Amino acid sequence: MEIIVYDAMDRRFLFGTVASLETGDHETSCGHVVKSSGLKQWCKALLDEGGFTFNCPKCAQEWPWQEVRKIAQLTQEECRSYEAQLHSIMKPKAKSYKKCPSCSLYVQRMDPEMLSVQCLPCSEKSDKSFQFCWECLREWKNADGQSDSCGNKSCSLTALLLSCGTIKQKRSEVYGCPKVRACPKCETLTQHCLSGCPDVLCPNCHHQFCYRCLGFEECNTNCCIAKRQKLTGIKDNKIKSFMG
Incomplete structure (x- = not known):
């Protein structure tokens, strides 16, 4: 051969x-x-x-x-180095690459029409096909890998939480946070009014939380900005309004 x-x-x-x-x-x-x-x-x-x-x-x-x-049998160190270089090169074409939600390695989507994408390292590790949703970055739940629905609740809303821009107003106490957050209690989507303290009152369950760290106590700009959220679908999740 x-x-x-x-x-x-x-x-x-x-x-x-x-x-x-x-x-x-x-x-x-x-x-x-x-x-x-x-x-x-x-x-x-x-x-x-x-x-x-x-x-x-x-x-x-x-x-x-x-x-x-x-x-190419890249080591973990080589993989990190090459992917950092790849990330820098592919910024204008970022729609073709995303990190696997399980192993955090880059996965390339070959078919832009497909929502389900397979991660080969995770599949080999578990001895079964591991697929995730390209939109909400959660494990694919639908038995039909060709479907336009991953089977996870609130897929499009999680995709919004993961892809929305960040707040650019430097004088705001929520500068650098995602423009959209989910209430930690009921997962209703909400936004900060960009003035005053970082606390937000959920328009659905009236739970008060810090828009920066998502904690339950009053905070200020000294707290850390929490990472972007993924909806679980387990909570109340009554997505009905944004806080202006």
């Missing part, structure tokens, strides 16, 4: 033949066989030149980043 080998010295791919697969040989998603040795240097060279797509040198089919990461 034919095998693809990257010559790191000459910075080019060579094509040879082998009788059988050996350790370090991988059959890729496009059906061709590639040897792992040298692929780290290929990835680094491509990223250094500003590239962010990894294509089979034989048929030009794009290999997903999660597959490249595996066949």
Whole structure:
């Protein structure tokens, strides 16, 4: 069978033949066989030149980043370094990459019409296919992987919480917070009026909480800004209004 080998010295791919697969040989998603040795240097060279797509040198089919990461046998440290570089390059094209909600490694979506995306490292670790929703970044619950619904409650609302912009008014005590938050008690979506203290009164359950840290006590700008939220769907979750 034919095998693809990257010559790191000459910075080019060579094509040879082998009788059988050996350790370090991988059959890729496009059906061709590639040897792992040298692929780290290929990835680094491509990223250094500003590239962010990894294509089979034989048929030009794009290999997903999660597959490249595996066949190049990147260490965790190399993976973090390469992904930091990849993140910088792909900012204008961020719609194609997101972090897996389970392992936090970057996953590339090959089909922009598909909401369900598989994480290969998580699938191999659990010995079953691990898929997550591209919109709400939660594990895919629908038995139909082709569906336009992930099966999680309030998917679109969680997607809003994860993707909304941040507050830009530097004089506001909620500067840098997401524009939309969910009440920690009932998960109603709400917004801060941008003036006064960081406390917010939920328009649904009247629970008072800090818009910055999501705590229950009165806070000020010294508290830490809590990370973006994902709705659980377990709580009351009566999404009915925003606080102006």
